[in-house]
Amino acid sequence: MKKTVIVEGSKAVSEAVKLCRPKVIAAYPITPQTHIVENLSQIVADGELDAEFVHVESEHSAASVVLGASATGVRTYTSSSSQGLLLLLEVLYNLAGMRLPVVIGCVNRAVSSPLNIWNDHQDAITARDAGIIQLWAEDAQEALDMHIQAYKIAENKEVLFPVIVNLDGYIISHTFEAVEIPTQEEVDSFLPPYQPEVYLTPKNPLSFGAFADWNYYQEVRQIMQETIEKSKEVILEITKDFAQHFGRDNGSLVEKYKTDDAETVVIAMGSICGIIKELVDELRNQGKKVGLLRIRVYRPFPKEEIYQALKNVKNIAVFERCLSVGSGGIVANEVKSVFYGKEKQPRISNFIGGLGGRDLPKDLFRGIVERAEKEVIENEFVAVRTELIKD
Numbered sequence: 001m002k003k004t005v006i007v008e009g010s011k012a013v014s015e016a017v018k019l020c021r022p023k024v025i026a027a028y029p030i031t032p033q034t035h036i037v038e039n040l041s042q043i044v045a046d047g048e049l050d051a052e053f054v055h056v057e058s059e060h061s062a063a064s065v066v067l068g069a070s071a072t073g074v075r076t077y078t079s080s081s082s083q084g085l086l087l088l089l090e091v092l093y094n095l096a097g098m099r100l101p102v103v104i105g106c107v108n109r110a111v112s113s114p115l116n117i118w119n120d121h122q123d124a125i126t127a128r129d130a131g132i133i134q135l136w137a138e139d140a141q142e143a144l145d146m147h148i149q150a151y152k153i154a155e156n157k158e159v160l161f162p163v164i165v166n167l168d169g170y171i172i173s174h175t176f177e178a179v180e181i182p183t184q185e186e187v188d189s190f191l192p193p194y195q196p197e198v199y200l201t202p203k204n205p206l207s208f209g210a211f212a213d214w215n216y217y218q219e220v221r222q223i224m225q226e227t228i229e230k231s232k233e234v235i236l237e238i239t240k241d242f243a244q245h246f247g248r249d250n251g252s253l254v255e256k257y258k259t260d261d262a263e264t265v266v267i268a269m270g271s272i273c274g275i276i277k278e279l280v281d282e283l284r285n286q287g288k289k290v291g292l293l294r295i296r297v298y299r300p301f302p303k304e305e306i307y308q309a310l311k312n313v314k315n316i317a318v319f320e321r322c323l324s325v326g327s328g329g330i331v332a333n334e335v336k337s338v339f340y341g342k343e344k345q346p347r348i349s350n351f352i353g354g355l356g357g358r359d360l361p362k363d364l365f366r367g368i369v370e371r372a373e374k375e376v377i378e379n380e381f382v383a384v385r386t387e388l389i390k391d
Helices: 008-017 036-047 061-069 083-087 089-097 120-126 140-154 184-190 217-246 274-284 304-308 331-339 362-374
Strands: 005-008 024-029 052-055 076-080 103-108 132-136 163-169 176-181 254-257 264-268 290-297 295-298 315-320 347-353 381-382
Touching: 005 008, 008 103, 008 140, 008 163, 008 176, 024 036, 024 061, 024 295, 024 331, 036 052, 036 254, 052 061, 061 076, 061 083, 061 089, 076 083, 076 264, 076 295, 083 089, 083 120, 089 217, 103 120, 132 140, 132 217, 140 163, 140 176, 140 184, 140 217, 184 217, 217 295, 254 304, 264 274, 264 304, 264 362, 264 381, 274 290, 274 362, 290 304, 304 331, 315 331, 315 362, 331 347
Parallel strands: 024 052, 024 076, 076 103, 103 163, 132 163, 264 290, 264 315, 315 347, 347 381
Antiparallel strands: 005 176, 132 295, 254 290
16 A cells, blocks of 8 residues: 655655666765665665665766666666766766666766765756756655656667656755655556566677767767657656556646746756745735746757747746856756747846755745846856854
């Protein structure tokens, strides 16, 4: 029988992974994702999950272990954060190129230097070009749900790409929330055993990741691009299927929060969207037509969904917790490209903040909305500093 419990976000994720029945889990600890694999190691040790739990010496090795295991046709899992995700980035490109449906949890954390262990989105956004599907959770319940969906998306015969499920470090991973945990029977009904058509076996020798010269390499990358774009249809089908099985509708590639008649809309990802929704409600009560568009699926980028949702708004304020040094906002540039050459052109401003775990109070977003309504803002860093007060 499914149950609702007060549980740490990391524990919710490890419970989701257990219910998906992976056969190989590779782990290396890095803050703030460590609790996920720590919980999974206990689950395996207690005999609650029939799986090989492999302790490795680095995230690069963890990714290599799940690559090899996935190539033999079994379901796998690993998770990481920050520098760890960047260390496994080399293997992530291989996973994508070999079309191996590995699921990776990324507990988002700032990237050094300077050393910082708190939350922003630089790690996962840096990996955006590897050929992966990226899902972004708003809370612990969605982090659990997305992990279950991730396996079904990755293993779909029309997809076969790695999937990264992102959850904000500490804000989701270390916070205790009420989470509904489904039963094993419910998950088994939704997610059947993995049955690969192509895998390594002595009975039918194959090569994975073989050498390709200039006559073939480009075609492989082209096929990856075309396939990951088409995966949007599969993702939508699976989210609908999930809603029918579990009674929770996680929405589309984007979540539209009071955008239908909005004049100004904030675009954001992750846990901060809860605070922005509160602000939207307050401003609505004051008669201001404001909304939020939350990006749930960042790769493939939901170009058409963003355009259709926002083509009639006057002002767009893109808020992001990452930065391309020397260029500026990363998500903002992609949003701007959605409207390039279109007949209807909203005014698009972009704001960068919350880097390294910087506090993001509601009034900061109130200011963002007010600025975006007055003028177009380019790459503005917004911040509220918290200083220690001495007696």
